[in-house]
Amino acid sequence: MEGQKRIRVGLLGLGTVGGGVYRMLLDNQGAIERRSGARLEITRIGVRDANRERDVPAELVTCDLESIVADPEIDVIVEVIGGLEPAGDLIRTALANGKPVVTANKEWMAKQGQAYVRYAAEHGLDLHYEAAVGGGIPLIQPLKHQLAGNDMVRMMGILNGTTNFILTRMTEEGAEFGDVLRDAQAAGYAEADPTADVDGFDAQYKLAILSSIAFGKEVDPETVYREGIRRVGKRDIEFADLLGYRIKLLGIVSSSGQDHLQARVHPTMIPKTHPLAAVSGVYNALWFQGDFVGDVMFSGRGAGSDPTASAVVGDLVDIARNLVSGGKGSAIPVGPKVASDPIESLETSYYVRLTVLDRPKVLGTIANLFGEYDVSLAAMEMRTLSAEKGEIVFMTHRCQEGRFRPAIEAVGDSSVVDRVENWIRVEG
Amino acid sequence: MEGQKRIRVGLLGLGTVGGGVYRMLLDNQGAIERRSGARLEITRIGVRDANRERDVPAELVTCDLESIVADPEIDVIVEVIGGLEPAGDLIRTALANGKPVVTANKEWMAKQGQAYVRYAAEHGLDLHYEAAVGGGIPLIQPLKHQLAGNDMVRMMGILNGTTNFILTRMTEEGAEFGDVLRDAQAAGYAEADPTADVDGFDAQYKLAILSSIAFGKEVDPETVYREGIRRVGKRDIEFADLLGYRIKLLGIVSSSGQDHLQARVHPTMIPKTHPLAAVSGVYNALWFQGDFVGDVMFSGRGAGSDPTASAVVGDLVDIARNLVSGGKGSAIPVGPKVASDPIESLETSYYVRLTVLDRPKVLGTIANLFGEYDVSLAAMEMRTLSAEKGEIVFMTHRCQEGRFRPAIEAVGDSSVVDRVENWIRVEG
Numbered sequence: 001m002e003g004q005k006r007i008r009v010g011l012l013g014l015g016t017v018g019g020g021v022y023r024m025l026l027d028n029q030g031a032i033e034r035r036s037g038a039r040l041e042i043t044r045i046g047v048r049d050a051n052r053e054r055d056v057p058a059e060l061v062t063c064d065l066e067s068i069v070a071d072p073e074i075d076v077i078v079e080v081i082g083g084l085e086p087a088g089d090l091i092r093t094a095l096a097n098g099k100p101v102v103t104a105n106k107e108w109m110a111k112q113g114q115a116y117v118r119y120a121a122e123h124g125l126d127l128h129y130e131a132a133v134g135g136g137i138p139l140i141q142p143l144k145h146q147l148a149g150n151d152m153v154r155m156m157g158i159l160n161g162t163t164n165f166i167l168t169r170m171t172e173e174g175a176e177f178g179d180v181l182r183d184a185q186a187a188g189y190a191e192a193d194p195t196a197d198v199d200g201f202d203a204q205y206k207l208a209i210l211s212s213i214a215f216g217k218e219v220d221p222e223t224v225y226r227e228g229i230r231r232v233g234k235r236d237i238e239f240a241d242l243l244g245y246r247i248k249l250l251g252i253v254s255s256s257g258q259d260h261l262q263a264r265v266h267p268t269m270i271p272k273t274h275p276l277a278a279v280s281g282v283y284n285a286l287w288f289q290g291d292f293v294g295d296v297m298f299s300g301r302g303a304g305s306d307p308t309a310s311a312v313v314g315d316l317v318d319i320a321r322n323l324v325s326g327g328k329g330s331a332i333p334v335g336p337k338v339a340s341d342p343i344e345s346l347e348t349s350y351y352v353r354l355t356v357l358d359r360p361k362v363l364g365t366i367a368n369l370f371g372e373y374d375v376s377l378a379a380m381e382m383r384t385l386s387a388e389k390g391e392i393v394f395m396t397h398r399c400q401e402g403r404f405r406p407a408i409e410a411v412g413d414s415s416v417v418d419r420v421e422n423w424i425r426v427e428g
Numbered sequence: 429m430e431g432q433k434r435i436r437v438g439l440l441g442l443g444t445v446g447g448g449v450y451r452m453l454l455d456n457q458g459a460i461e462r463r464s465g466a467r468l469e470i471t472r473i474g475v476r477d478a479n480r481e482r483d484v485p486a487e488l489v490t491c492d493l494e495s496i497v498a499d500p501e502i503d504v505i506v507e508v509i510g511g512l513e514p515a516g517d518l519i520r521t522a523l524a525n526g527k528p529v530v531t532a533n534k535e536w537m538a539k540q541g542q543a544y545v546r547y548a549a550e551h552g553l554d555l556h557y558e559a560a561v562g563g564g565i566p567l568i569q570p571l572k573h574q575l576a577g578n579d580m581v582r583m584m585g586i587l588n589g590t591t592n593f594i595l596t597r598m599t600e601e602g603a604e605f606g607d608v609l610r611d612a613q614a615a616g617y618a619e620a621d622p623t624a625d626v627d628g629f630d631a632q633y634k635l636a637i638l639s640s641i642a643f644g645k646e647v648d649p650e651t652v653y654r655e656g657i658r659r660v661g662k663r664d665i666e667f668a669d670l671l672g673y674r675i676k677l678l679g680i681v682s683s684s685g686q687d688h689l690q691a692r693v694h695p696t697m698i699p700k701t702h703p704l705a706a707v708s709g710v711y712n713a714l715w716f717q718g719d720f721v722g723d724v725m726f727s728g729r730g731a732g733s734d735p736t737a738s739a740v741v742g743d744l745v746d747i748a749r750n751l752v753s754g755g756k757g758s759a760i761p762v763g764p765k766v767a768s769d770p771i772e773s774l775e776t777s778y779y780v781r782l783t784v785l786d787r788p789k790v791l792g793t794i795a796n797l798f799g800e801y802d803v804s805l806a807a808m809e810m811r812t813l814s815a816e817k818g819e820i821v822f823m824t825h826r827c828q829e830g831r832f833r834p835a836i837e838a839v840g841d842s843s844v845v846d847r848v849e850n851w852i853r854v855e856g
Contacts, residue, residue: 032577137721147566150456293734
């Protein structure tokens with residue numbers, strides 16, 4: 001198309017996501033030009049090692065990333081390096097040089113990004129980060145725009161594909177965590193060091209980002225309660241199934257009164273009838289409840305080269321339209337930093353699995369102990385394991401975690417209880 | 429908040445949706461001001477009968493709708509009257525007077541709206557219509573923005589809540605269409621004249637709107653194939669269940685080669701494992717497959733006062749941000765009108781239910797008849813109905829509808845067949 005505005009993109013990082021962005025801008029040039037009103041062209045690519053063989057023209061590639069964000073010939077910066085530094089420093093410099101930025105960097109966005117959204121808004125720049133949460137699923141922009149009129153009631157999400165893949169395989173195959181993790185690592189679905197995924201850090205960053213948008217306040221990621229999936233056993237998954245539940249690693253945030261919110265990431269039992277229960281494998285999903293819209297769910301591929309590239313390019317199309325129309329950028333700043341309420345103030349139900357000694361009055365003793373902490377029981381399953389031992393599963397009624405924790409400690413210390421095998425929070 | 433820009437909204441229509449918009453702007457004023465950077469205030473309301481009792485200040489209300497779209501004191505127009513006229517005329521005048529417009533009008537958008545999106549784009553105005561499809565579910569803007577980099581492969585949607593409610597009840601209760609429709613009418617879930625919903629017109633308009641965005645070409649709604657749910661029997665739903673399927677009224681559009689697309693609305697059998705199969709009751713959903721993003725699904729309440737208000741207010745927030753930032757509007761025009769390919773060129777599988785006479789060679793005769801038209805059979809179920817009659821259900825392999833139609837006609841004319849009870853298209 002002649003006469004189209006040409007927008008020069010500086011790409012920082014040419015890993016999985018960067019490669020996808022490069023391909024998508026070439027492959028779908030026609031559709032992108034039509035929708036953005038501009039010709040988006042990657043004119044410089046910053047990498048760590050310039051000598052590696054790559055499928056991109058060598059003359060675009062440089063190791064001098066600083067020179068890209070300083071280059072007056074570059075209109076927009078795409079940051080897909082990840083991690084806090086040097087990514088954060090490059091984004092800051094790009095913005096200071098008046099360049100709009102697209103980033104897929106969840107850790108930087110969760111820990112430092114909102115300050116730069118404020119800076120961007122003040123300077124009429126765009127700082128877009130759709131790819132930081134949920135891969136290709138549109139989440140951030142719909143929350144900021146189409147759902148913006150709602151007061152948020154609750155949000156629950158499957159925000160990490162690796163853990164959802166592991167839990168799905170454990171459920172389908174009746175396998176234990178360690179075995180499935182090893183398989184997933186061998187197949188490339190899990191990292192050699194799986195900590196960021198299986199211990200919930202990745203989901204914690206993403207939930208902090210989503211919570212900040214939904215509440216309009218910067219939610220400190222360090223205060224988002226975090227628990228990973230290592231403790232989930234195949235036996236828990238079996239009992240969950242029996243009781244009508246699935247176990248998912250959920251990020252959950254809800255309003256807990258004026259200017260208070262509670263954000264938490266942990267394995268959660270949800271009813272099989274809940275739409276999130278059916279989201280399996282590497283899929284991610286966000287279930288949002290607003291006061292007017294009711295409940296809305298978004299699902300799709302939460303990671304991978306092509307889906308993440310889709311989100312980055314969507315952000316680029318938005319920025320291009322702004323540059324073409326002379327708009328001043330649409331960064332939406334959120335209010336100052338707030339902390340999530342401590343987990344002890346949570347009110348929910350709990351699933352508890354115990355190994356007990358096969359003696360008289362076991363049940364009564366345990367029920368009385370819970371009762372002393374005002375924790376009342378809603379359901380129970382019991383199995384004989386051997387001549388000396390049995391297995392008991394309880395579901396409690398809703399109670400405060402501040403009461404539940406000492407109760408479960410007291411139960412563990414009881415002479416009739418061999419071991420508290422596990423306990424898991426339950427969503428109604 | 430002092431110093432906030434005040435944006436004066438003219439509301440055309442104070443029915444279900446209009447009332448919701450009015451309440452939402454009042455109830456959620458704080459969140460809306462924070463996110464839009466402006467104070468959105470409804471300063472005039474146009475209604476048909478000014479004398480009816482209403483929960484809004486009487487001084488805002490007028491019957492002179494033309495005066496609202498002409499009023500220089502009005503910054504934005506919200507049209508929630510519906511239907512072609514006078515709604516269309518009012519929108520046209522509003523745009524001609526330089527006012528951005530939000531509309532929830534699916535019929536006008538499908539039949540005439542894209543010409544005015546072009547006009548709006550040329551004049552730097554916004555013409556937003558998120559509420560026209562899927563109630564409060566963000567669909568239009570995510571397709572236009574976050575998914576804009578994708579070439580669309582296929583899109584399937586449950587776009588009408590009334591028919592999904594009826595089909596869900598038929599499935600859950602083993603009831604017939606007519607009985608459930610009467611119940612739904614009594615409960616207010618279906619209109620006294622249910623034609624627009626049950627005969628698929630509503631879904632046809634919505635699919636035309638979505639297809640236009642996804643393909644970047646104005647899709648003529650009259651060429652979108654349309655079939656309602658009146659023919660679906662409880663017996664079909666039972667057989668579908670037996671074969672592993674659910675029956676849903678789907679809007680489906682796919683690319684059928686360079687510059688060709690096929691858009692259709694009809695009852696469809698989809699596997700129970702497909703995410704759309706689990707979308708029940710009045711919920712709507714859109715399943716989108718893009719070349720980079722893979723498959724993405726959006727679901728939520730597709731109608732009703734509050735969810736639809738949520739979409740209208742989301743559009744208002746966007747427009748307010750544009751007005752505040754001095755942006756030129758973000759209407760994205762699509763290309764000139766195209767027709768959907770005729771249904772005869774469709775390639776799919778079919779479910780067929782026949783009543784047959786209980787004679788020798790019935791099966792062979794039918795199978796041979798299908799064979800003469802190159803329609804091959806994939807599965808079969810047979811039941812005895814009485815001494816003289818039996819029931820046969822076939823699933824065909826994929827074949828062209830242009831071959832299937834004469835085949836099923838020939839089968840109906842066969843002396844061994846009493847009646848072709850029904851046939852339904854099947855998605856893989």
